[in-house]
Amino acid sequence: MFYNSVLTNDMQKQQYEKFLKIVGSLSNLFSESEVPFLYYRIAEKIFCKAFEADDLSRSDVSVDVKKGDLGIGLKTFVAGNHRTLQKITEFGSSDKALYESLSLDEKIRKIALIRNERIDFTQRVHGINKSIYHCVIRDKNQFSIFEKNMNFINVEDIKDIKENKGSITFNDGVEEYSFLLSKNTLTKRFNTSNILQQFEIEILENPLDFLVDCMQNISSLAYFKPKETIFLPLYGRNHTVFSKSGLNQWNANGRRRDINEVYIPVPIDVHKKYPNFFPNRETPFNLKLPNGKTIQTKICQDNGKALMSYSNRELGQWILRDVLKLNEGELLTYDKLQVLGIDSVRIDKLNDENYEINFAKNGSYDIFISQSSGLEG
Known part of the structure; x- marks a missing residue:
């Protein structure tokens, strides 16, 4: 063992x-x-x-x-x-x-x-x-x-x-x-x-x-600043994973997209309450995955509403294929997330260039944003 x-x-x-x-x-x-x-x-x-x-x-x-x-x-x-x-x-x-x-x-x-x-x-x-x-x-x-x-x-x-x-x-x-x-x-x-x-x-x-x-016998105690942490939803409004955005962005209309192109939604409330958590839009930062691999990511789209991998496909390859085991062309649904017991991700900020991501259980984002109500960044 x-x-x-x-x-x-x-x-x-x-x-x-x-x-x-x-x-x-x-x-x-x-x-x-x-x-x-x-x-x-x-x-x-x-x-x-x-x-x-x-x-x-x-x-x-x-x-x-x-x-x-x-x-x-x-x-x-x-x-x-x-x-x-x-x-x-x-x-x-x-x-x-x-x-x-x-x-x-x-x-x-x-x-x-x-x-x-x-x-x-x-x-x-x-x-x-x-x-x-x-x-x-x-x-x-x-x-x-x-x-x-x-x-x-x-x-x-x-x-x-x-x-x-x-x-x-x-x-x-x-x-x-x-x-x-x-x-x-x-x-x-x-x-x-x-x-x-x-x-x-x-x-x-x-x-x-x-x-x-x-x-x-202890002469002094060292205190360390804890990591900053936020939660992001893996869904859109009304707990829906929309068919042409978010983790199904690969299915969106318009230009031809990579089959693994996705983004994790970053609601405007997160930016309002934690305006300095992420770097400026288009500034790349390192995101360490739970399996130990690190990928380059960025905040992009209007109002910084999307967390994406820099290559436009690495994040989707990991989430959709390696973790969720979805077939190419298969839409992610909120029901699928419920079976797994997750509907959010936790992002830990180590410093301005390095972050970590982990999946979080159902309701984690709702609880996080509710507890953050009234806070200023």
Whole structure:
């Protein structure tokens, strides 16, 4: 898998264990349990630092980190009986329209298909060939490391579908699943008996005293300006991907266009609230894609309404062909984006010449522009 593979070495694993022991020792800050506490966001940071992995946790995708071409979903949970159900996919409120009116069998198969498509989408976006779960299992005064393949659900083999009070259980002949109706969440049973490593956690009785001593030894703190971030929609007005503009610009009338010619809409509200985020129109800048490739892009068209690649086709080749897997001549629709769970992109500004792009979940632009209401650039 990962932990005992050529992607790691003994020094990295020792660092990882040390970091986990430090964080676990502070558990009395949060509870008085003998089971050490580990917040999942901290677990992600620890993993990335110890193993020099790429943090994807802000990208709203099916894995949390990437190491080489391996995608890794990080989980931490209490051992229990070592056969607990754990969340693997959470569907948004807008996703319900895709399956809530279907029959029981059709609903489960649709949910399974959506889950599979989102894993596949994540792997295409980030250049991942395989995905796994890496779990930190919390038990009395100890942490254990466990790993398991992130398998696609065998939709054709789904059986034993049973509706219970508040959930629907099923299996695909390999794994057991449960869909929680009230939370729109798909869970999977993790059999964690095959542990890779286990180590004791010494929980400090008075962790605040320890932290005070540490702070007294720090002479100064360095503060770094965070990256500036905006969100852009992948659609036009009324949540519509128009047939002759935006990501379907290749289909527009007029001059002959490259089959991959697209642009990402930049609404006027973004320019008004963040007038200095992008360079001046026609000034090229570097845009790093989630797969690590960097392309030259620019803001263009009237009122700077379009983010395009400098070559007029690189951006479309990546989005339409490499990621969305649309055939040449196939129109993108908002329904297609909904199935993938995305309808926006996040743009991070590193400096005036370098930016990064990542896909964002459904509703991200709406939330961003609503929260930005009344702000000045």
